[in-house]
Amino acid sequence: xxxxxxxxxxxxxxxxxxxxxxxxxxxxxxxxxxxxxxxxxxxxxxxxxxxxxxxxxxxxxxxxxxxxxxxxxxxxxxxxxxxxxxxxxxxxxxxxxxxxxxxxxxxxxxxxxxxxxx
Amino acid sequence: xxxxxxxxxxxxxxxxxxxxxxxxxxxxxxxxxxxxxxxxxxxxxxxxxxxxxxxxxxxxxxxxxxxxxxxxxxxxxxxxxxxxxxxxxxxxxxxxxxxxxxxxxxxx
Numbered sequence: 001x002x003x004x005x006x007x008x009x010x011x012x013x014x015x016x017x018x019x020x021x022x023x024x025x026x027x028x029x030x031x032x033x034x035x036x037x038x039x040x041x042x043x044x045x046x047x048x049x050x051x052x053x054x055x056x057x058x059x060x061x062x063x064x065x066x067x068x069x070x071x072x073x074x075x076x077x078x079x080x081x082x083x084x085x086x087x088x089x090x091x092x093x094x095x096x097x098x099x100x101x102x103x104x105x106x107x108x109x110x111x112x113x114x115x116x117x118x
Numbered sequence: 119x120x121x122x123x124x125x126x127x128x129x130x131x132x133x134x135x136x137x138x139x140x141x142x143x144x145x146x147x148x149x150x151x152x153x154x155x156x157x158x159x160x161x162x163x164x165x166x167x168x169x170x171x172x173x174x175x176x177x178x179x180x181x182x183x184x185x186x187x188x189x190x191x192x193x194x195x196x197x198x199x200x201x202x203x204x205x206x207x208x209x210x211x212x213x214x215x216x217x218x219x220x221x222x223x224x225x226x
Contacts, residue, residue: 035215045155045163045206047215059213062119095162102169103210104153108162 002027004034004096004109011115017084020112022096027107029077030054033099036070036081038092039111050099051079086116120144122207124218130226137194139221141207146187151210154183154192157220158203166205167192199225 007021022034035050049060053072060068064083072079079096094112097105121144131137141152149170155163165174167183170190180195194201202225207218 037217044219045157045208045217047217050215061214097162100168103151103215104165104168104208105155105163106165106168106174108164111162 002098002107004098004107006094006096006109006112009113009115011117012086014087014116014118016086017082018086018114019080019082020094020096020114022079022081022109024077024079024098027098029072030074032101034070034072034079035097035099035105036068036079037095037097037105039095040089040092043092048081048083048094053079083114086114088116090114091116119214120147120209120211120216122209122216122218124205124207124221126221127219128222128224130224131197132226133197133199135197137192137197137201137223139192139194139205139223141185141190141192141218143188143190143209147190147209147211149186152183152185152190153208155206155208156201156203157206163206194223197223 003025005023030053033050033052036048048064049070051058051070069082096109098107100106123142125140152170154167157163171183182193204220204222206220
């Protein structure tokens with residue numbers, strides 16, 4: 001069974017950066033892509049970007065271009081999402097999710113709460 | 119970017135009733151790349167339907183998906199107490215994924 005385990009909650013100052021990890025187990029890490037999706041308090045789901053570890057290909061949502069960096073370490077089956085220039089509106093739960101070959105999200109991490117506050 | 123509009127925003131029904139949730143796309147979406155998720159408070163979303171009409175592993179058959187082009191529907195034939203949650207549709211196209219804003223299914 002595939003499991004995605006994310007790093008713990010973070011509290012950050014405005015203008016700083018945060019890096020969230022997502023460690024995969026139970027599947028072949030390089031065979032799938034990993035996406036990052038965030039959810040602000042009381043709001044819907046927002047796709048941020050994805051990485052295809054096998055090819056090192058990365059795509060970002062236009063909204064986050066220039067502020068988000070997604071990478072992966074195949075040796076540890078871990079994906080990372082770094083968001084910079086944080087502002088209060090970035091306060092959200094950040095999820096990683098495995099993307100199937102039919103482009104749906106079949107397994108999700110437990111979520112990481114990032115709070116941006118001065 | 120394709121925009122997905124879900125309606126209604128909130129649906130109030132009683133257990134045992136039938137629920138019909140709509141997801142309309144701003145332009146045509148491949149049925150292959152249309153999915154539905156259920157999310158309960160404090161939990162990650164759970165995949166219900168993929169390919170517009172295929173149930174994910176372990177999903178009860180009271181959940182069904184249909185539609186094509188720009189109009190898609192999630193139907194829950196007879197609501198169980200555990201079905202009251204928020205439901206999202208999601209599509210993929212041109213290396214971009216988008217979600218609808220969700221429909222909250224609440225107990226009447």
